[in-house]
Amino acid sequence: MTDKLPVLVTGGAGYIGSHAVLALADAGWPVAVIDNLVTGFRWAVPDTVPFYQGDIADEPLLARIFAEQGTRAIMHFAGSVVVPESVADPLKYYHNKTAKSRALIASAVAAGVPHMIFSSTAATYGVPDVPRVTEATPQVPINPYGMSKLMTEHMLADVARAHPLNYCALRYFNVAGADPAGRTGQSTAGATHLIKVAVEAALGKRGHVDIFGSDYATPDGTGVRDYIHVTDLAAAHVLALEALIAEPARSLTMNCGYGRGFSVLEVLDAVDRVTNRRIERRMQPRRAGDPDSLISDNGRIKATLPWVPRYDDLDTIVGHALAWERRLGEMGRG
Numbered sequence: 001m002t003d004k005l006p007v008l009v010t011g012g013a014g015y016i017g018s019h020a021v022l023a024l025a026d027a028g029w030p031v032a033v034i035d036n037l038v039t040g041f042r043w044a045v046p047d048t049v050p051f052y053q054g055d056i057a058d059e060p061l062l063a064r065i066f067a068e069q070g071t072r073a074i075m076h077f078a079g080s081v082v083v084p085e086s087v088a089d090p091l092k093y094y095h096n097k098t099a100k101s102r103a104l105i106a107s108a109v110a111a112g113v114p115h116m117i118f119s120s121t122a123a124t125y126g127v128p129d130v131p132r133v134t135e136a137t138p139q140v141p142i143n144p145y146g147m148s149k150l151m152t153e154h155m156l157a158d159v160a161r162a163h164p165l166n167y168c169a170l171r172y173f174n175v176a177g178a179d180p181a182g183r184t185g186q187s188t189a190g191a192t193h194l195i196k197v198a199v200e201a202a203l204g205k206r207g208h209v210d211i212f213g214s215d216y217a218t219p220d221g222t223g224v225r226d227y228i229h230v231t232d233l234a235a236a237h238v239l240a241l242e243a244l245i246a247e248p249a250r251s252l253t254m255n256c257g258y259g260r261g262f263s264v265l266e267v268l269d270a271v272d273r274v275t276n277r278r279i280e281r282r283m284q285p286r287r288a289g290d291p292d293s294l295i296s297d298n299g300r301i302k303a304t305l306p307w308v309p310r311y312d313d314l315d316t317i318v319g320h321a322l323a324w325e326r327r328l329g330e331m332g333r334g
């Protein structure tokens, strides 16, 4: 059993971060959150978890949090996440993600915080021409979002060589679903992610779902993605943290996906199945920058961590996303 060290979660009021907070708290880790609440929600963090509203680049604030909480590990989720916005406003992304991550890492180094987990992304691979993406697949991002994450991966690698810090970069594929117990989920308005959009349509919050392209080189012509349940992803973070603590000289970079893909049509069929209704679908032209197919090779994470996905079933992912969408409605928040 590894020691359960105090963890600071940046972006802990956001979608993936709030699930990581629950995973840590459920497993008995001391956990605190920093979030600027620009896209996150205070209510997404349990009242029992110390919460700091602020900026991850605020070095005096970080020094105070580390001192108050005795922080020994950081899970870093904070940042903007909208790919088209990163194309329209690249400097926002290089500021918000790259520059602020640099400041956060500097605070960690200054305080001697020895472990960091970084939420990276399959977007760092760009448009790979392999059926399954391994960690060795070249990273050629096609947008500032992916590039800003890749730059942070490089910073962490260099810092880990120069200072007593090890890190784990987890490259997420398409994250979806919600806490099975209904405590948190994807709550930001104006979502663009397929499963969120589809469950909103299923509940009448929008009239239809656009299908962006039906001429891709995939079995049914629509885009194929590797959808991973956010709770399985959060569990991977906790296991990765245990691995960093157990081997302080080793850093890790791992894909987080299930290693299988579903098309847009298959996802919409699953939503129809789960709701027993039919969402209106509208064919549209391709969206700029979308690869045909993006599926992980998850051999490395499976070989490195005792990670056993519990929710790797499309209908389960959709069912949890749907339950959360209903809950948002009940709370008057969606």
Ligand code: UFG
Residues within 6 Å of the ligand: 081, 083, 121, 122, 123, 172, 173, 174, 175, 192, 193, 194, 195, 197, 209, 210, 211, 212, 213, 222, 223, 224, 225, 264, 287, 290, 294
């Ligand atoms: N899609 C539609 N209609 C929609 C929304 C999406 O047809 O209304 C399609 C897309 O064209 C794509 C698939 O559904 O084929 C998935 O699209 P998402 O927008 O849900 O997700 P992306 O694959 O574009 O991107 C996501 C995250 C990024 C992350 C990336 C990893 O948004 O943050 O996965 O590759 F970087």
